[in-house]
Amino acid sequence: MGASEFMVFAGSASRNLGRAITDRLDIELGSSEVLHFSEGNLFVRVLENVRGRDIFIVQGTAFPANDNFMELLFWIDALKRASAASVTAVIPYFSYAKGDKKDEPRVSIRGRVCADAIAAAGADRVVTLDLHTPQVQGFFNIPVDDLYSLPVLCDAIAAHNFHDLVVVAPDAGYAKKARQWANRLQVPTAIADKRRVDHSETAEIVELIGSVEGRTALIVDDFTISAGTLVDAARVLVDRGATTVYAAVSHALLTEAANERLDDSPIECLFTTDSVETQPTKLADKVQVVSVAGLFAEAIHRISARESISVLFE
Template sequence: MERLRGMQAPDIIVFAGSGSRNLGRAIANNLGLELGASELLRFSEGNLFVRVLENVRGRDVFIIQGTAFPANDNFMELLFWIDALKRASAASVTAVIPYFSYAKGDKKDEPRVSIRGRVCADAIAAAGADRVVTLDLHAPQVQGFFSMPVDDLISLPVLCETIAARNLHDLVVVAPDAGYAKKARLWANRLQTPTAIADKRRVDHSESAEIVELIGSVEGRTALIVDDFTISAGTLTDAARILIERGATKVYAAVTHALLTGSAMERIDNSPIECLFTTDSVETQPAKLSEKVEIVSVAGLFAEAIRRIANRESISVLFQ
């Protein structure tokens, strides 16, 4: 991808935390920049220590740090980076969070539980962030937890471009549950395909759910299951099995955030899924990715957002 032009390089600087070093490097490369110098120390008792090794006084700073494995360490590291940069007199600090893990805690749906997404949003604000850029929040209303601007980018155009290039025959987009049906229709409109919906039932807080019914026809078609994230891959693989039983000829899957553990890899390898398309929003998975997983980079998307924010331009075009 060509490096983005129109950047006032002396005015901005991009750093990356340990949760997003590879993506951060790719974003900086897209901008024609080098990552800002920094260091992270992990002490034996678990404490983290961050140090900024560049002069950021009066500059607009972007810190790229996902909050996946280990989620709590990476989130605390993000807060420390924000605080260090503000104390170093940065003109502004934008937290670029490719995967905001605690967005799943967006409501109080049972007694005596925390709204974790709100707690994390308050912590980011208290640390001193001026803006947040993230990708495919689990629930759009999480933006309302923040007291600062939030740009919730969408991976759909990037993933759809990759999938369209595969020229999959007689494609049908499948939502893994009714809650994702609206977004699945956006996928279908982009790919110009029909949709189907899997009826999913989740009875507890385990990372698995049961597919109990399929709404729509997939017989004789190539099915594409779409979702915002997967952890255990249980829903994806169960849906794939049912789709094959209902006559689908092949099954693919696409998710924005792939939080995949060892058991998830085994499920994918043993499932009918031909390929799982996902972004590089998560790069700290504890297990080696299956050969069935294809990574699609969103570095260009984040780089364009950063360029537009730095140049005080609208980023609404990125949501089309």
């Protein structure tokens, strides 16, 4: 599919991933610029003619989440006002997907608010990666393709040929997804029973369902912020006889304290994707980043060619 039929741009939160995607597609990344004014305002400008083109704008929403989300909206609006035939928002990490329910009085369903804003700005479609919960797709009144990083991460893990591997879910809510990991890797599963009592980004591991004794344990989750749950689970697994502990998450949002916590933990290596590239500090040496550029490139190619992308979910 040639550049004359679709174009890919990248916002300031996903420049590296945008370049990696266009390298896979063998096209040039669209030219654009972002200006940051002293009072905090953003100004975005598309520097190429996009009239009549199908446009894909790659922009994650992490670190700083609010600035990057607003920038995404401005890109969508700028591209629509420049007469793009269609605008697809490619959101490697959709941060406010965590706000997916009203589980206490007088709170906002933040994911729904953001979905409405993306559609109102003019997006025709959304492509994202491992939403916190699949039902967030229902917040949108435009098509949403929620890609899975599981095959990419599983391939990277399988290449290490870990001995007697067992996949561990960090809580009961992730058990179903953990079984998908286990099926892909053809290994058994275990479940850590996690209790979260507030919004402090920390949780307590209170029980382990399943055996890890004498095995290499792989803790899997959709994202980590403080690394607290992963580290607590790792310590429980070591106490229960696991010989080695690894972890894998789709999205790693690690602060300096989280990186230090990871470095001091029993976790040998944390596998993650390049969905978040605006980390506030250098990633810990234990973090191994696996690129999902090929996954997004294939999705963009298929969407632009009006082909099914269901093969990417197998």
